[in-house]
Amino acid sequence: MPINIPEHLPARELLKEEKIFVMDEGRATTQDIRPLNILILNLMPEKERTELQLLRLLGNTPLQVNVSFLNTATYESKNVSKNHLESFYTTFEHVKNRRYDGLIITGAPIEHLEFEDVVYWDELKQIMDWSKTNVTSVLHICWGAQAALYHHYGIDKYELPKKLSGVFSHQLTDPTVELARGFNDIFHAPHSRYTSVSIEDIEQDSRLQLLAVSEDAGAFIILSNDGKQIMVTGHLEYDACTLGEEYERDLKKGIDIDVPANYFPDDDPKREPLNTWRSHTHLLFSNWLNYYVYQETPFEWE
Known part of the structure; x- marks a missing residue:
């Protein structure tokens, strides 16, 4: 959240140089405040798990957030009850005439x-x-990020030799970007996918900025210059146990799968994994809600 300090305080200019969000008194006294309206297009098969993961993050900020869930009309999920969908979800036809402050588009296997x-x-x-x-700003996750890059920017995905699964080290390209406010220069994040996107294609598109990259997992956080499209190719929202449960599921299906990299202690699937990315998950969602949604969305949509 922004800080409101006296206009001529010496620290003010230094804070602004460091890209700290400083609000002037005029804006602070006239700024209208209302709950944010966030729409979640949940494409994951285990919808209730994804709901919990995302709501946990959206609820950990000082902002009041109203959340609505959206599912596809052209495909009916087989892993959640029809009663659950009818009770808590709606389809695009019922929201297309509305405006939302933020939209999250999840991944899909x-x-x-x-x-x-x-x-x-x-x-x-x-x-x-x-x-x-x-929508003021859209946060795309994993396959949702690849879909956005393809649809909005013509950047296609490509197939990896084998599934990318594990927790990998990432490096920021610009720590002054508001989405990365508070991030360490090096941080960890989980990935679980069979495809990737070209770093070169992203860097050559002047409309995009590659904010975080991994030597092992490739492009991770990409955002449009106007902040309206944010693409995250991994799964920062995952719980500590999620990669392990996916690994066990793949084994039961007879899939030839490697143990998730850098996940189980000593790479031993019998040992309980630790969550080494939680703090950056909360930072990402908090920064997105504050800087790209709350500070940018109009008080009244026209």
Whole structure:
């Protein structure tokens, strides 16, 4: 959140040089405050788990947030009860005439498909196009990030030789960017995917900034210059146990899968993993809500 300090305090200019959010007294006394309206397009199969992970993060800020859940009309999830969807979710047809302060588009375990072969691709494109004028900022996660890069910027995904699964070290390219406020220069984050996107393609697009990158996991945090599109290729929202449960699930399916890298202590699946990314997860969501949603969204949508 911003700080309001006397206009001529010597520390003021130094703070501004360090990109600390300093608000002038005029704005502080006239700023209207209301709850933020956040829409979550939940494409994950285990919807209730994803709901808990995301709500835990959205609820850990000083801001009041109203959350609504969206599911696809062109595909019905098989891993959640119809009663749950009918009770807590709606479809795009019922929200397309509304405006939202923020939108989260989750990942989906369908990266082996070409985007055009995804059953709900046309519906998702419609939602992404709608978001450009009806949403202040959109946070895309994993496959959702790849879908956004492809649809908005023409950057396609490519298949990896094997599944990228584990917790990897990442480095910031610019710690003064507001989305990374409070991040360590080096931090950890989990990934779980079969595809990736080209760092070179991202760096060559003048509309995008590559904010965090990993030597092992590639491009991680990408944002548009206007802050309206934020793409995170990994799963900072994951609980400590999630990668391990995915690993056990793949083994039961007979998939030839490696032990998630840098995840289990001593790479021993019998040992309980530790969450080494939690603090940066909360920072990312808090920074997104504050700098890219709350400080930018209009008090009244026209």
